[in-house]
Amino acid sequence: MPLPIVVQGDIMQTARMCRVCGVQIPPERIEIIPNTQTCTKHSNATAVVGFMDYSHKTAPQLVMVSTNDTEGMRRATNVFKRKR
Numbered sequence: 001m002p003l004p005i006v007v008q009g010d011i012m013q014t015a016r017m018c019r020v021c022g023v024q025i026p027p028e029r030i031e032i033i034p035n036t037q038t039c040t041k042h043s044n045a046t047a048v049v050g051f052m053d054y055s056h057k058t059a060p061q062l063v064m065v066s067t068n069d070t071e072g073m074r075r076a077t078n079v080f081k082r083k084r
């Protein structure tokens with residue numbers, strides 16, 4: 001049996017269900033993460049925060065920190081405050 005099609009604007013997508021809870025994954029999520037298998041609630045992805053580290057004056061660096069990384073988040077917050 002063919003999967004139902006969700007039409008949103010002029011974007012046509014195949015409706016997909018979360019493999020954990022079976023709830024339909026919102027089309028917006030599939031549009032951003034086409035290979036996702038889960039709804040937002042069951043995603044095992046963790047949020048990340050990105051910041052520019054200018055401590056090396058000649059080579060600023062984009063640093064990505066997981067929000068689970070307490071020490072990294074403390075450092076990101078300090079860098080952010082220093083730039084204000």
Ligand SMILES: [Zn+2]
Nearest residue numbers: 018021039042
């Ligand atoms: Zn789910």
